Amino acid sequence: MLTKQPEHETLFCIARREVDSARLRRLLPEVRDWDYLLAAASYHGLAPLLHKHLHSLAADLTPVNVLSSLKLQAVANTQNVLHLVGKQLKLYRLLKENGIAVAIFKGSVLSQMAYGDSSLRQAGDIDVLISRRDFDRTRRVLESLGYELAPALSGAQLASHLASHCELQFVRDDWFTVVDLHWALAPKSFTFKVETEELLARSQTVEIGGVEIETLATEDLIVYLSMHGAKHLWRAVEWISSLGELIRSAEAVDWDTVIQRAAKAHATRMLGLALRLVASLSEGETVSIACEAVDKDQSMKRTAGRVLSEIFAMSGPAHSTETNLYNLKIMDRKRDALVSALRAVFVPTFTDWHALNLPPSLHSLYYAYRPWRLSKAYTTTLLRKLGSRGAA
Numbered sequence: 001m002l003t004k005q006p007e008h009e010t011l012f013c014i015a016r017r018e019v020d021s022a023r024l025r026r027l028l029p030e031v032r033d034w035d036y037l038l039a040a041a042s043y044h045g046l047a048p049l050l051h052k053h054l055h056s057l058a059a060d061l062t063p064v065n066v067l068s069s070l071k072l073q074a075v076a077n078t079q080n081v082l083h084l085v086g087k088q089l090k091l092y093r094l095l096k097e098n099g100i101a102v103a104i105f106k107g108s109v110l111s112q113m114a115y116g117d118s119s120l121r122q123a124g125d126i127d128v129l130i131s132r133r134d135f136d137r138t139r140r141v142l143e144s145l146g147y148e149l150a151p152a153l154s155g156a157q158l159a160s161h162l163a164s165h166c167e168l169q170f171v172r173d174d175w176f177t178v179v180d181l182h183w184a185l186a187p188k189s190f191t192f193k194v195e196t197e198e199l200l201a202r203s204q205t206v207e208i209g210g211v212e213i214e215t216l217a218t219e220d221l222i223v224y225l226s227m228h229g230a231k232h233l234w235r236a237v238e239w240i241s242s243l244g245e246l247i248r249s250a251e252a253v254d255w256d257t258v259i260q261r262a263a264k265a266h267a268t269r270m271l272g273l274a275l276r277l278v279a280s281l282s283e284g285e286t287v288s289i290a291c292e293a294v295d296k297d298q299s300m301k302r303t304a305g306r307v308l309s310e311i312f313a314m315s316g317p318a319h320s321t322e323t324n325l326y327n328l329k330i331m332d333r334k335r336d337a338l339v340s341a342l343r344a345v346f347v348p349t350f351t352d353w354h355a356l357n358l359p360p361s362l363h364s365l366y367y368a369y370r371p372w373r374l375s376k377a378y379t380t381t382l383l384r385k386l387g388s389r390g391a392a
Contacts, residue, residue, distance in 0.1 A: 132184070222253070
């Protein structure tokens with residue numbers, strides 16, 4: 001197995017829609033640090049699945065206080081999911097009434113598709129995909145429902161963000177309800193060649209709360225989840241779990257189409273890494289043929305092994321140097337990794353706008369300010385590390 005620590009093996013075991021109950025019951029008597037197990041489950045998005053499987057299959061082997069804690073979390077998560085589903089359906093209806101093409105993805109929709117239950121992923125945001133040309137109309141719909149753009153941006157800042165990035169947050173209820181409004185699936189600083197209009201045209205319907213809503217086609221969703229996990233260095237086990245369960249739960253997956261769309265998006269290696277991760281956690285079932293097709297040299301198999309061996313040691317966002325080196329491994333073309341690194345250095349973000357307040361007429365100066373700010377921050381960090389080593 002990937003790890004010998006029983007807490008980690010337990011989390012890998014329960015990261016499924018249906019689990020091997022005999023294996024789970026063999027593992028639980030070996031668990032020594034239940035507090036760590038709960039904390040790791042929450043960090044990796046697995047608390048709802050852990051509650052479901054321990055409660056139904058191994059309650060007699062689980063400490064009462066652990067079951068109680070998981071039940072409280074599960075109830076709170078279900079309440080949050082129901083709240084978000086209600087807001088999501090209201091927004092979806094209004095967007096459709098205004099003639100706006102839209103797809104709701106991730107969140108409760110992915111949970112329903114992968115696990116057959118909208119509450120088995122930890123509640124987060126409402127992710128909405130629209131065409132860039134519909135941004136202004138969608139913003140007006142959101143504002144009519146009481147949502148506000150967060151953070152507030154000037155006209156120049158908004159134009160810059162729309163041109164270079166892929167999403168903005170709209171919030172209400174003191175940040176209790178957050179809509180992540182996407183007009184693309186990845187920022188330009190991370191190469192992923194997919195046209196939003198094509199995604200919307202290929203959408204499928206899924207029933208949530210008794211209402212059918214549009215979401216990404218299964219083949220597009222597989223490619224997207226592969227990219228999303230790769231972009232964030234696969235730092236959550238549930239990302240692997242939900243992708244694997246989506247594949248297993250789908251009536252049929254057209255793998256030729258998945259592979260073609262990944263190649264068109266420059267994401268073949270990302271798909272290969274994702275499928276290797278899924279295969280590692282599910283003993284190779286379902287995706288083995290596709291794995292061999294997209295990872296013929298088995299380089300992503302080796303990368304998957306490293307990801308899984310380190311997945312419980314990683315926390316917080318990755319340093320840019322780590323991300324740039326990682327991108328060289330997972331991007332189909334080296335020049336894509338280079339372009340991503342350059343854009344990350346020069347294209348301004350919220351942090352730059354908040355650190356330096358320039359009038360709109362001088363907005364272009366942010367493209368010079370950002371690399372200067374980054375170099376100053378990295379120099380300070382390097383000097384601090386060197387100082388700490390010297391003191392030691």
